Amino acid sequence: MTLLDAITGPGDVRALPSSALPVLAGEIRRFLIEQVSRAGGHLGPNLGAVELTIAVHRVFDSPHDVLLFDTGHQAYVHKVLTGRAAEFETLRRAGGLSGYPSAAESPHDVIENSHASTALSYADGVAKALRLKGSARRVVAIVGDGALTGGMAWEALNNLASTEHPVVIVLNDNGRSYAPTVGGLGAHLGALRSGRAEPGNLFQDLGLAYLGPVDGHDPADLECALTEAAALGRPVVVHCVTRKGKGYPPAEQDQADHHHAVSATGSNGGRTWTDVFGAEIAAIGEDRSDVVCLTAAMQGPTGLDAFAERFPQRVFDVGIAEQHAVTSAAGLAMAGLHPVVAVYATFISRAFDQVLLDVALHRLPVTFVLDRAGVTGPDGPSHHGMWDASVLPVVPGLRLAAPRDPARLRELLREAVAVSDGPTALRYPKAAAGADIPAVRRIGRCDVLREEPDPVGLLIAVGPMAKACLEAAEELAGHGVPVDVVDPRWTAPLDPALVKLAAAHQFVLAVEDTTATGALGGRLAQALAVLGAPTRVGTFALPASFLPHGSRAEILRAHGLDAAGITTTVLKRLKEHS
Numbered sequence: 001m002t003l004l005d006a007i008t009g010p011g012d013v014r015a016l017p018s019s020a021l022p023v024l025a026g027e028i029r030r031f032l033i034e035q036v037s038r039a040g041g042h043l044g045p046n047l048g049a050v051e052l053t054i055a056v057h058r059v060f061d062s063p064h065d066v067l068l069f070d071t072g073h074q075a076y077v078h079k080v081l082t083g084r085a086a087e088f089e090t091l092r093r094a095g096g097l098s099g100y101p102s103a104a105e106s107p108h109d110v111i112e113n114s115h116a117s118t119a120l121s122y123a124d125g126v127a128k129a130l131r132l133k134g135s136a137r138r139v140v141a142i143v144g145d146g147a148l149t150g151g152m153a154w155e156a157l158n159n160l161a162s163t164e165h166p167v168v169i170v171l172n173d174n175g176r177s178y179a180p181t182v183g184g185l186g187a188h189l190g191a192l193r194s195g196r197a198e199p200g201n202l203f204q205d206l207g208l209a210y211l212g213p214v215d216g217h218d219p220a221d222l223e224c225a226l227t228e229a230a231a232l233g234r235p236v237v238v239h240c241v242t243r244k245g246k247g248y249p250p251a252e253q254d255q256a257d258h259h260h261a262v263s264a265t266g267s268n269g270g271r272t273w274t275d276v277f278g279a280e281i282a283a284i285g286e287d288r289s290d291v292v293c294l295t296a297a298m299q300g301p302t303g304l305d306a307f308a309e310r311f312p313q314r315v316f317d318v319g320i321a322e323q324h325a326v327t328s329a330a331g332l333a334m335a336g337l338h339p340v341v342a343v344y345a346t347f348i349s350r351a352f353d354q355v356l357l358d359v360a361l362h363r364l365p366v367t368f369v370l371d372r373a374g375v376t377g378p379d380g381p382s383h384h385g386m387w388d389a390s391v392l393p394v395v396p397g398l399r400l401a402a403p404r405d406p407a408r409l410r411e412l413l414r415e416a417v418a419v420s421d422g423p424t425a426l427r428y429p430k431a432a433a434g435a436d437i438p439a440v441r442r443i444g445r446c447d448v449l450r451e452e453p454d455p456v457g458l459l460i461a462v463g464p465m466a467k468a469c470l471e472a473a474e475e476l477a478g479h480g481v482p483v484d485v486v487d488p489r490w491t492a493p494l495d496p497a498l499v500k501l502a503a504a505h506q507f508v509l510a511v512e513d514t515t516a517t518g519a520l521g522g523r524l525a526q527a528l529a530v531l532g533a534p535t536r537v538g539t540f541a542l543p544a545s546f547l548p549h550g551s552r553a554e555i556l557r558a559h560g561l562d563a564a565g566i567t568t569t570v571l572k573r574l575k576e577h578s
C-alpha cells in the first residue's frame with residue numbers, strides 16, 4: 001500500500017507527517033508519468049506543481065477555502081489529492097475525468113474554463129462576496145507566470161491591491177508558458193527569482209504583499225510561506241519558483257514538447273492542418289516581405305516555428321495576450337505590413353472587440369488563422385472552437401474561409417494575405433488534413449465537388465465536412481437520392497453564386513463543424529427568404545451548447561456529423577417534407 005493509495009481527500013494529506021511528503025511527491029510523479037504518458041495530457045505543468053499543490057492542500061482547507069486554478073491544465077495533482085486517482089485511467093476520455101477542474105467531478109473544483117488569466121478576477125469577485133456575507137473562508141488563486149502575461153490578470157491585481165481581502169495568490173513561476181515567458185514581466189520575474197530585483201518589486205509597488213522567492217519544490221519552505229500568507233489577511237503574492245517537468249528528465253529537457261504530451265497511442269498520424277499551414281506561411285514569407293506573424297505564447301502549437309526560424313525578425317510572441325495581439329496587429333497593418341495572427345479558434349473570442357473595432361472598423365488587412373476550429377476533442381468545452389464561425393460573420397468587411405483540404409488551405413491562405421482592404425480569417429480543425437479533394441468546377445468563389453444530372457438536393461460541405469458529405473452523397477445515390485455537393489470555400493460574407501445555386505435546388509443542407517447558431521446555413525436561409533426562393537434550407541451543425549471532452553471523431557459522430565449521420569439526416573428531412 002503506497003501513501004498515495006491511502007489518500008481519499010485533503011484531510012489525509014494534512015494528516016501525513018512532513019517526513020512523508022517527499023515520498024508522497026515521488027509517488028505522485030511516478031503516477032502522473034505513467035498515466036499521462038499513456039493517456040496524453042499536460043505532463044510538464046503537473047510535474048512542476050506537485051509539492052506546491054500538496055502544500056496548498058495542507059495549509060488550506062478545500063472546499064471550505066476556495067481554490068482557483070488559472071487555466072486549470074496543472075490541476076491533475078489537485079485531482080489526485082482530492083480522491084480521484086483511481087479514475088485517472090479515464091483522463092480526457094469521453095465520460096471520464098476532465099483534463100481541467102470540473103464541478104461535476106468534485107466540490108473541490110471551481111474554475112472549469114481553460115482560458116488563461118482568469119483566476120485573479122474570480123478571486124476578486126469571490127473575496128468580495130465572502131466579505132459581504134461575513135464569511136471567513138479564504139481564497140487561494142494558483143496562477144502561472146505565463147497566465148500573468150494576460151491583461152485580465154493585471155486588471156484583477158489592480159482591483160485586489162486596493163482591498164484588504166484575504167486572497168493568497170500562489171504564483172507558480174517556472175519561467176515558461178510553452179516557451180520562456182516573454183516581455184518585461186518575464187524579465188522582472190527572472191530578476192525576482194534570482195533575488196536581483198534591483199528595479200523593485202512590481203507586486204509591492206502595486207500595494208500587494210509579496211513573499212518569496214520560495215523554492216516551489218521544498219515542502220517545508222512552501223508550507224511556511226503559505227501559512228504566513230494565510231495569516232496576513234490581505235492580498236499577498238507567494239512567489240513559488242518551480243521547474244516544468246520536475247523529476248522526469250525528458251520533460252525537464254524538452255519543456256515545450258512536454259507541456260502537452262501526446263498519448264502513448266500517438267496522434268492519429270498523418271500531416272496535420274497545422275503542418276500544412278506552417279509550411280505555407282513560411283513559403284509566403286519568402287514571397288511577401290510585408291507578411292509578419294503574431295502568436296499568443298503558442299508559436300509551436302500554431303505552426304509558426306518554420307516561419308520564425310526563417311524570419312526571426314518578423315514573428316512576434318506577445319505572451320498569453322490575444323487582445324493585445326489583435327490590436328498590435330492592427331498597428332502593424334496601419335504601418336503598411338500584412339500581419340497574420342495565429343491563434344486557436346477558441347481564443348479569438350477573447351479578442352472579438354479588437355477584431356471588430358481595432359481591425360475591421362479601420363478596414364485593415366489582418367489575417368486571422370484559427371487552428372483547432374470546430375470540435376477539438378480531449379480539451380473539452382472551453383477548447384472546442386465552436387463560436388468563431390458564428391461571431392466573426394457579424395464583423396463588417398471580414399471575410400471568413402474554411403479550407404476542405406491541404407490544397408485549399410494553401411490556396412485560401414494566399415487569397416487571404418492578398419486582401420488589402422479588410423480582415424480575413426481561415427479556420428481548420430485539430431486533425432490530420434487528409435488528401436486533396438478535387439473540384440468538378442468553380443462557380444463564383446465556390447467549388448462544385450459533385451454534380452448529379454437530376455439532383456433532389458444540395459449538400460453545402462463547409463471546410464473539413466467535405467469528405468463526409470461526399471461519402472454521404474455516394475450513399476444517398478445508392479438510396480436513389482442524388483444530391484449535388486458544393487464547397488463554399490469562403491463562408492462569410494455569403495457568395496451570391498452560392499445563394500443562386502441554392503435557390504436552384506428544392507432542398508439544401510449546410511453541414512458545418514461549428515455551433516448551429518450563426519452558421520452559414522442560417523445566413524443562407526435568410527438570403528433565400530429575401531429572394532422568395534422556395535428552397536428548403538437546413539443547417540446541420542453542432543448544438544448551441546457546451547460539449548464535453550472526448551475524441552474529435554466520437555463527438556462528431558455523436559452529433560451525426562459523419563457520413564452515416566449526414567445520410568440519415570438527409571433521408572429523414574426529405575421524408576419530413578415529402
Ligand SMILES: Cc1ncc(C[n+]2csc(CCOP(=O)(O)OP(=O)(O)O)c2C)c(N)n1
Nearest residue numbers: 045114115116144145146147176177178297
Ligand atoms: C487565453 C489563452 N490563450 C492560450 C492558452 C493556451 N495555453 C494553455 S497553457 C499555456 C501556458 C501557460 O503558462 P503558465 O501560466 O506559466 O502555466 P505553466 O504551463 O507554465 O504551468 C497556454 C499558452 C490558454 N489556455 N488560454
Ligand SMILES: CC(=O)[C@@H](O)[C@H](O)COP(=O)(O)O
Nearest residue numbers: 071073114260301372379430
Ligand atoms: C491548456 C491549453 O490551452 C493548451 O495547452 C492546450 O491544451 C493545447 O492543446 P493542443 O494539444 O491542441 O495544442
Ligand SMILES: [Mg+2]
Nearest residue numbers: 144145146176
Ligand atoms: Mg509557467
